[in-house]
Every structure is written in C-alpha cells, then in structure tokens.
Amino acid sequence: MLAETICSAVSAAGLGIAAIAAYRKRFLTAARIAAYALVPLGLVLTGVVEWAAGTVFSPLAWVGVGVLGAAWGLFMTTRAVERRRLGKAAAATDGARPGAVAPSAAAPALGKAGRPAAAQPRPKAKGKQQAAEPGEDFSDIEAILKKHGI
Structure with a gap:
C-alpha cells in the first residue's frame, strides 16, 4: 500500500513539473517529463508494484x-x-586428437646447433663491415641511406 502511494505521488509531481515546462513553451520537454511521470502510475495500475513489493520483502521468495x-x-x-x-x-588413451598439429610445427625455427637464431652469438666485425648472411638483401635500404648521405 505504501509503495502504491509513493508511486502515485511521484507521478503527480512529475505531471506538475511537466505542466510548468509546458507553460514555459517547452512542449517537447514537457511531453518527455509527462511520459516519465506516467510510468510509475502505469506500474501501480497493472499490479507490478504490488507483485514486486511482495517478492522483495518475502522470505520465501529469497529462499x-x-x-x-x-x-x-x-x-x-x-x-x-x-x-x-x-x-x-x-590424453590417456592415445595422446593425439584427429586433426591436431604436430608439436614440432609450433616450435620456433632453430638455427645452427639446435638453438634459436636470435640466441646465436654474432661474430664481431674488425674495422670492416661484414657481408650480409645469405638470404638477406639490404640493397634497397642501402640505396635510401646513400640518397640521404648517411
């Protein structure tokens, strides 16, 4: 009973604010406020408020x-x-699923002596620039650097 009274009072106050907004020639705002104000009244009239209040405060519902x-x-x-x-x-039956990828397919590419290529020590240059390893072509980069005088 208290929840219905509060919802009705909120609706009445909202409709009053909507009337003031309409008096100030803000009809779009007044219509929006009136729409929001009518929602609690509609909930009271449909019985949703009574059902919700009965459910929220019911220990049997919480159980x-x-x-x-x-x-x-x-x-x-x-x-x-x-x-x-x-x-x-x-995993215990055969350890392999159909369509599974072989374990070596996910492993990183290995360089000389089975170590990853990034972990291999590089020989130090003594005054002269060493030639690039086979497969590396930096000719386009060298051309750009020469063009800019670097």
Missing part, C-alpha cells in the same frame, strides 16, 4: 532464489568435473 543459486552451482560444478574427466581420458 527460492537461494535454491536456484545452489542448483546453478551444482550444475556448473558437475560440468567442470565432466570436462576434466573427458580431457584426462582423451
């Missing part, structure tokens, strides 16, 4: 929410356990 939460938690736990078991069973 129901708790039971639904427990059911959801059990469902998610069983799904996680099932996925873990299926994953371990698939």
Whole structure:
C-alpha cells in the first residue's frame, strides 16, 4: 500500500513539473517529463508494484532464489568435473586428437646447433663491415641511406 502511494505521488509531481515546462513553451520537454511521470502510475495500475513489493520483502521468495543459486552451482560444478574427466581420458588413451598439429610445427625455427637464431652469438666485425648472411638483401635500404648521405 505504501509503495502504491509513493508511486502515485511521484507521478503527480512529475505531471506538475511537466505542466510548468509546458507553460514555459517547452512542449517537447514537457511531453518527455509527462511520459516519465506516467510510468510509475502505469506500474501501480497493472499490479507490478504490488507483485514486486511482495517478492522483495518475502522470505520465501529469497529462499527460492537461494535454491536456484545452489542448483546453478551444482550444475556448473558437475560440468567442470565432466570436462576434466573427458580431457584426462582423451590424453590417456592415445595422446593425439584427429586433426591436431604436430608439436614440432609450433616450435620456433632453430638455427645452427639446435638453438634459436636470435640466441646465436654474432661474430664481431674488425674495422670492416661484414657481408650480409645469405638470404638477406639490404640493397634497397642501402640505396635510401646513400640518397640521404648517411
């Protein structure tokens, strides 16, 4: 009963503010305020406010929410356990899935002696610039640098 009275008072106040806005020749604003003001009154007339107030303050409704939460938690736990078991069973059977990529396909490219190319020590130049390794072509970069006098 109190919630319905509060909603009705809010609607009346909103309609009063809308009337003041219309008096000041702001008709679009007045129409928008009137629309917002009529929403609580519509909720009271349809019975939504009574239903919501009865649900929010009902201990039985909150027990129901708790039971639904427990059911959801059990469902998610069983799904996680099932996925873990299926994953371990698939790994234990043959270790390979159809269509799986070979382990060496994801490994980085290895240079000399099985080490990654970036980790190999580079020989130091003694006064002269060493020739580029085969496969590296810096001729276009050298042309740009010569053009700018570098």
